[in-house]
Amino acid sequence: MPTSAEQAADWLLSGLELRSTLFHVGRYCGAYRASTAGHQRASFHLVLEGTCWLHLPAKEGRAAQSTRLVAGDAVFLMHDMAHCLTPDPNAPSDDEYAVRIGAMMPLDTLDGSHDGIALACGFFEFRSDLGEAITGLLPDHILARHDDTKLAGARTLFDLIRVEAARAQDAPSPLINRLTDALFFYALRAVASADDFAPGLWSVMRRSEFTPLVSAIIEKPGDDWTTHTMAAFCHMSRARFCKQFAQVCGQPPAQFLALLRMKVAAEMLRHGASTLSTAEHVGYQSESAFAQAFKRVTGLPPGTCRREPAGVAQTPVH
Template identity: 80%
Template sequence: MLKSAEKAADWLLSGLELRSTLFHVGQYCGVWRASTAGHQRASFHLVLEGACWLHLPASFGRAARSTRLVAGDAVFFMHDTAHCLSPDEHAPADDAFAVRIGAMTPLGANSEPEAGVALACGFFEFRSDLGDAISGLLPEHIIARHDDVKLAGARTTFELIRAEAARAQDAPSPLINRLTDVLFFYALRAFASSDDFAPGLWSVMRRAEFAPLVNAIIEKPGDDWNTHTMAALCHMSRARFCKQFAEACGQPPAQFLALLRMKVAAEMLRHGESTSNAAEHVGYQSESAFAQAFKRITGLQPGACRRARGREQADAAETRVH
């Protein structure tokens, strides 16, 4: 049985495959404005040295926001989000967010580095056992602060990123990509235990009244988890349970249950278990009904999930041989 929301989050993120790609690393000085928006991809910015401002325009009921970032901070955008970085604490006009100003120069090219900011910027993509269902529950962006006590373990990772950026004069070090992956996972874990999250998956895991239910479903996903049994485990009436769960999670209990079940099933399939065994373990008597649910939530057929695992193992074996 999982003991905490953080462990539950680790379990949920264990099937998440992340691939970071460094776009550029260098420094800006004087008047400049930078952004990774408009590429239809998730992206990140790491502040290696100096300070700057992150500006977000008003969107979908969210007020415009400007946040100061300093050395050691990082921001990860889960989706293609309108934003810009600049040295100015005042945000540009809404129609100027997409206008880039200034040019990035190599690290160390400026004789007065304190006058500017050094950045590592790039894109990332992540696939999950749960497909778009996971990314849809994540926040628009996550800011990882250098002084966040929950990110103490990430500081060494950031220092390694900074060291790799400093030594790569001609081309960015490929290690920065992998180190950024690690930093991103630290940021996600910190978000899972933060107090200023948006309603969603982590909210349910952290709520004392729902945490036992989440752990129980993970432990025995094939049990008869209807809304009555879930409400009873949480010591609530069915109506109160459904209302409070939906408010905390942003989706009804049945949809959340399906997410956890398919996560468990995907892990089994990736480890070579048959589709029929995976289906039965998570509560499906019909293999075809399970396949339909699995496809709807993960975007893959069960067989494709098993074959993907086989390809990964073959690639790993080929790498060891050569």
């Protein structure tokens, strides 16, 4: 049973089977506008050498952003979204984001003697059943800064990525994919420990009035966790509990409860438990009702989760 917000967050993330796929490694010089948008996939950019600017256009609830990136920084875009990397601190106009400029050249070396920017770019996905449900609670992009003290261990990973990128020019090393997976989880850890991150998953985990509730649900998911009982557990009125929980989490408590229960259920199924015993453990009297709830949250029937092998082959990207 988790005893802290960070442990609860680790538990929730433990079933995410991240799979990164390297798209290209190379160098831009002069004027360029690079992007992985338009592929209908989440993506990442690792700055191997040099500096650039990440531009994000304005969207509902967020102003346009321009962020300087330097060697050692990484950005993970949680879904296909308009963005671009340029050498210019001034953002392009909205209709220019989709227009690429410049061509990526071979990396050659990573010794600091070249101009421009050296990048490793690619795509990632969560192959587990709860991927979409959990990432829906996260911000639309996550920055991993090279000088973030919470990412001290990730600097070793980044150095290994640079070595792998420089040693295989014709066929980028597949090890970069796995190193990127680990780097991304370091970035998630940093998000989890940010005091000012709200609203979202980590806010619920870190709020003292809600953390005991999350831990209690994880320990006994089959208990009668109605909105009333959850509110009583937190020593709040039902109205106050629903309002504060939704403000912090971005979704109602019943939806969050379903996510936690299906996370427990997915782990049980992967370890060979029957659908009936799993349903009863997470609070469902009917196997069919559980199956419907599981598919509604995860997008998959329970049997698929149980049959899924531990390692899923990747689909290569040119």
